[in-house]
Amino acid sequence: MICAVGIAGSVYYALNAQEWWVAKGKVIAPQVNDVAALYAQSNKVSAILNSNDLLNSNSNNNGQDTKQVSKELVDLFEPSTLFRNFINAFNSTINKKHFLETNPAFLAYLQVKQITVPSKGSAQESRQQYLIVLNNWMNKINASLNSQTSELALSFRSATKESSAELLNEYILFIGENVRENQLEKFLLFIDSAKNELQVSLQMTEQKARRELAVLLQKTEYAYQIASHSGLVEYQANLNKEGELFQINLGEKALKAKIDVLKSIQDLSVLEPSLAIMTITLDALNKLEFSDNSSFTPYRYLEVVEPPLNRSAPKRALIVILATLLAGMLSIFIALVHYFMTKKEQN
Template identity: 35%
Template sequence: MSGNSEQISGKSSHLPPPPASLIADSEIDLKDLFQAIWKGKLIIIGTAFIFAIFSVIYALNAQEWWSSKAQITLPQKQDYSGYQQQVKQVQSVFDVYQEDGTVLVSEELEQFINPELMLKRFVVAFNSSVNKQAFLESSSEFHDLSLNKTQEINPPIQTRSWFNKIAAQPVGKNEAFLYNLSFQSTTKQSSLILLNKYIEMIEQKVKDDALNNLHAMIKSKMRELTQQKTMIESQASDELAVTIQRNKYAYEIALSAGIIKPIRVSNQYDYFNIALGAEIIKNKIKVLESVSNLSIVEPRLQKIDAKIKTLNLFEIDRVIDFNTVRFLEKASPLPSRDQPKRAIIAILGTLLGGITGLTFVLTLFALRRLRLVK
């Protein structure tokens, strides 16, 4: 067995090497490769040039997009002092007055003059799709833009395509109360005009909503006080009727007992209080029956009437000037366009053309090598 293995190993060690031509054919000579690239340089340059031309043509004819931006933050008290004064005029109506004279200050109206909530309402209104569509459909500046003049586009669809070009976004994660307002349009001037117009619309809407919400709160409080008054008046009226009836019974009992004048009694549990005497009880009945102002019976009615009177005299000033946000930066256009980035498009187009030409040259080189091998 060992002899056979030695013979086999000896034969294998004396196997002839593969032909040199086969090795040469299976390997790509870098020199030939570079020569092929050099010979095809005109193809590569020509392809890159053609792609560069088309890239430049596209960049020059592509729709331009420009942006204008503004920056807002929390309002200061001086920005909404007039509105705050109106809110404070009805603060006493919402406060709770206790029997011991202490006053529990209500916080129901704080939501109207909270700076954080004011800023939040402005941002929500700015990003509202309903407000965006209403603005775009009513804006003469938007209709004057020469975008897609040659195409028949459904107006609602066209306006919806602009929604993402109007945005209020936080400046950064660490800046919770700083927002950038932006409006993107086809020209630098139109982006600034549209942003200013949209800001004006949102400011007015937020102001109107603030006044309307205050009005709704006052109306709701008025209904609440009216219901309280009705309920307390009913209770006071019933209590007065019971008191009158009790005194009538006391009068009859006093007459039957012959008690005309007040007397002293030791019975502390005289439910009908006949010790007053029939004469005084009769006069008391007359006085009770003549009572028309139930606040005499129930003092809480006087406080409720005072609150209702305050609300009736209060009138919201619709022309009051106040701001719900503070502008750190007024609206201004950005110095450069958003799209298209013409230099980048031209460079990328040229590179793509060069790569395409190089690929074509290398493909031809590989095909020639295959023919030579065959």
């Protein structure tokens, strides 16, 4: 009777237990043509910054700082960097939680199990039930990297055969978009930072050049006054000593012409050539046009995700066999106990 009850119970449980299906896929690192547009743009910005000789001259390590920054910029869209970010984002608990909480399949599962998404006023028991189910689903979203072949095995467990493959494909696309947005945001922030730095340097250099121009003009006007009162009309060679404050040896005519020229100067790069370099660099950055490449993928499929052929749980045959064995062992134990107790009473 015990064996019969065990077998019947195991069959009933196996037939009514929640089914779980695991969809699997395999990806590898992307190639450059998978991220060609953004990779080309990062190289273009890097070339613009490397052409800025001012930044190289202001570097404490003879241009090493600028080269390091440019390398970090290009590395944003390097296939190896993108693939590493994809792996980290795929296994991120935050990303899993955000994906599941907005996914219709997961919400439908909660509805079937009569579990509500907790809010601020939810009871502790309801919150606990939700977290148990959520963590159970999140733990079955996995990405494992084979260090020898550099292949990334992806898996997603769901309640139905079709939804497992759909959810895995949707989650892969979700993570790919997440990586693209993060890298693009870093890229744009880097460019904005470079623009702001150039604008500040440009303003400070302009102020310095204007101050130098004002000082030079004033010194020339003083020299003109001295030359006028001294009657030095023409240029006089070897009149000024080395380090003389006012160049009165130029003569009244030359000084007057110099004053007129200094007053007419509009392009301050005449005094500070670095202004032209910074202006050209800033204009080049402002004229950049960035394409939002929708075909961006930080991975390349090695095995396309398809609905699984077999369910992962429950293992119905295994459940019935184990239940039968356990029921048989229990029945034998009870029979032995009954036998010894009956024999003892007889004695």
